[in-house]
Amino acid sequence: MRNQHDPHFDSNFVAENFTDAQSLAGALNDVIDQHADLAAARGRLFSFRIESRLPTWVINCDLDKMREELSAALEQDLETCESAESLVECRLDDGNKLSFASRDMHFPKDDARTKTIYQFEITPASNREHFRGLLSQARGSTNLGNIKTLLRGMSFLIVDDSLDNLDVACALITDLGGTGEPAHNGEEAIQKALSHHYDLILMDIQMPVMDGNDAMKRLLEKGIQTPVIAVSAVSSKKERDESFKCGFKDYLTKPFDADQLIRT
Numbered sequence: 001m002r003n004q005h006d007p008h009f010d011s012n013f014v015a016e017n018f019t020d021a022q023s024l025a026g027a028l029n030d031v032i033d034q035h036a037d038l039a040a041a042r043g044r045l046f047s048f049r050i051e052s053r054l055p056t057w058v059i060n061c062d063l064d065k066m067r068e069e070l071s072a073a074l075e076q077d078l079e080t081c082e083s084a085e086s087l088v089e090c091r092l093d094d095g096n097k098l099s100f101a102s103r104d105m106h107f108p109k110d111d112a113r114t115k116t117i118y119q120f121e122i123t124p125a126s127n128r129e130h131f132r133g134l135l136s137q138a139r140g141s142t143n144l145g146n147i148k149t150l151l152r153g154m155s156f157l158i159v160d161d162s163l164d165n166l167d168v169a170c171a172l173i174t175d176l177g178g179t180g181e182p183a184h185n186g187e188e189a190i191q192k193a194l195s196h197h198y199d200l201i202l203m204d205i206q207m208p209v210m211d212g213n214d215a216m217k218r219l220l221e222k223g224i225q226t227p228v229i230a231v232s233a234v235s236s237k238k239e240r241d242e243s244f245k246c247g248f249k250d251y252l253t254k255p256f257d258a259d260q261l262i263r264t
Contacts, residue, residue, distance in 0.1 A: 055124035186215025
């Protein structure tokens, strides 16, 4: 992991050089939750899959416009879906374009019924701006004092195959009073959990070497009782249920923001 005193992750540097960064994670999760409720009210099953390399934070984007237009596109897709189950996949094209494709789950993936329903251009925030946004959001919380009191002295194991994700998560936890230890896959997480005590583990699901679900099973087999939260780019009841069956205590969908992490 990079040195916490590197300018990219130094708290004083961030406070003195703040630039705006908007939470793409928060905007997407707002729309997903709203549409899932709408689909359920109509007796439909709706799943949402987010590409893992999607940025959590963006700059210079009209996210209110994106919320409104994406909500309208999803509602229209719900009206025209031929079956009771659909999947919407969000991916990043050409580095700066969000593409949302809808697929009727009762037909093959390459079927003509898979269609792009909405696109929106973004400017991904740099890793430094990402951390600035998280830190500013956390510091702006009315519960900041309680949060720091709660996290002071707590140790976290952060498991993710993305070095940027590890850097940002560990830096945020450190600034809020805790300590964050990185692990790059499930196998490494098991080794660290067996040799050190952690108060909480955040575990990515899709990783090389050993994925999060398999690692969770192994942790339980070895008698590790530390609570583990699943972190995944997949937002579907099936995936959530599978993770809970493996023994996870909670489930976060990537990309997520500081408020969601703190609430969990």
